[in-house]
Amino acid sequence: MDSAAQVKQRSPLSNPPLKAEDIDYSMTGAPHEFYWTNEKDPHTLRRKAIMKKYPQVTKLTGHEPLTKWISLFVVTLQFTIAYLLRNTHPFSWKFLLTAYFVGAFANQNCFLCIHELSHNLGFKRPLYNRLFSIISNLPIGIPYSASFQPYHQLHHKFLGDEVYDTDIPTQFEAFVLSSVLGKAFFATFQILFYALRPMFITSVDFTSIHLLNVLIQFFVDYLIVDNWGWYSLIYFIMSSFMAGSLHPTAGHFVAEHYVFDTPKEYVPFESKPPPETYSYYGPLNFFTWNVGYHTEHHDFPFIAWSKLPLLKDVAPEFYTDLPEHKSWCWVIVDFIFNYDVSMYSRVKRRTAGLNARKSVNFNDNSK
Numbered sequence: 001m002d003s004a005a006q007v008k009q010r011s012p013l014s015n016p017p018l019k020a021e022d023i024d025y026s027m028t029g030a031p032h033e034f035y036w037t038n039e040k041d042p043h044t045l046r047r048k049a050i051m052k053k054y055p056q057v058t059k060l061t062g063h064e065p066l067t068k069w070i071s072l073f074v075v076t077l078q079f080t081i082a083y084l085l086r087n088t089h090p091f092s093w094k095f096l097l098t099a100y101f102v103g104a105f106a107n108q109n110c111f112l113c114i115h116e117l118s119h120n121l122g123f124k125r126p127l128y129n130r131l132f133s134i135i136s137n138l139p140i141g142i143p144y145s146a147s148f149q150p151y152h153q154l155h156h157k158f159l160g161d162e163v164y165d166t167d168i169p170t171q172f173e174a175f176v177l178s179s180v181l182g183k184a185f186f187a188t189f190q191i192l193f194y195a196l197r198p199m200f201i202t203s204v205d206f207t208s209i210h211l212l213n214v215l216i217q218f219f220v221d222y223l224i225v226d227n228w229g230w231y232s233l234i235y236f237i238m239s240s241f242m243a244g245s246l247h248p249t250a251g252h253f254v255a256e257h258y259v260f261d262t263p264k265e266y267v268p269f270e271s272k273p274p275p276e277t278y279s280y281y282g283p284l285n286f287f288t289w290n291v292g293y294h295t296e297h298h299d300f301p302f303i304a305w306s307k308l309p310l311l312k313d314v315a316p317e318f319y320t321d322l323p324e325h326k327s328w329c330w331v332i333v334d335f336i337f338n339y340d341v342s343m344y345s346r347v348k349r350r351t352a353g354l355n356a357r358k359s360v361n362f363n364d365n366s367k
Helices: 042-053 055-060 066-084 093-118 126-140 145-157 171-177 180-188 190-201 208-227 230-243 248-255 283-287 294-299 305-314 328-337 354-358
Strands: 007-009 202-204
Touching: 042 055, 042 294, 055 305, 066 093, 066 126, 066 230, 093 126, 093 145, 093 230, 093 248, 093 283, 126 145, 126 208, 126 230, 145 202, 145 208, 171 180, 180 190, 180 328, 190 202, 190 230, 190 248, 208 230, 248 283, 248 328, 294 305
Parallel strands: none
Antiparallel strands: 007 202
16 A cells, blocks of 8 residues: 655646735735745754754654554544434534534544654554554544645645645635634634645645545445434534634644734845744643644654653753743634734745655655
């Protein structure tokens, strides 16, 4: 089976070079363009500096055996609840509250377990991570894990790249959705944006792992509907939607890379870019595999969730002065109503090009 996917650049994105005078940075309100820069992302430099001063951090790298057992517990929990709700109408308060206060937390855990596995942090062999991701995917209800891995690897290796980082909103999204109502719409349906956006920016080859992911997911969905009824499958889908909507754990989507510390002045391609990765050290990390330690994660993608807090303890001076969020719930509110933050509030870089992408090893988690 193929353990990674080849990525193709779509020709419509071969835009003419952007000029500084084409960009509007009137800081009287929300930015009207992305924070364009020629500087490399800061994580590579900080990683090298930390390893030079604290070479022992390499002992923190490697897979975490506990991951698979926690994930199996969450998957079992979701199937148990889906069975118990098989005769409960989806629009009843019992169903809705269970989906929001239990299902969404559980499925966010499944989403972010797949994130861990995309870095080969669950098993030593990459193939085992790909296969177990399919199991973690089951309560999500829609095949997702196989496509996430290559897209997420590109996000790490080409952070801010206008083509390969599909975490960044497109120019169309930013233009249409930067108002308060637009941001509220995005925050409500952001799970759909993250699912659909990659198809309009960068494509991945359909591999045998993708096929296996689709076949197993739809077969299990069929068994659920055939034996328990549609309500059980709706519980899975509703839990997934809520996990990526106006939910406390969904705050991490916006919190990780949107620029909330808006610079007073910014000259594209000349000014030093604002910090583009934020961490969160609050209690919701308990449900989300410490994904809140996001600056640390981008610095060392091959350190598992259980050891990310130790990285911060080993090299505290490298993280003390970096921006952080105190609350994922407040992040969503601030994102929607803060006029200084918009869909444009992302650091963006010109694409590295096909030659750089072709050299990518999707199983290399050193960066």
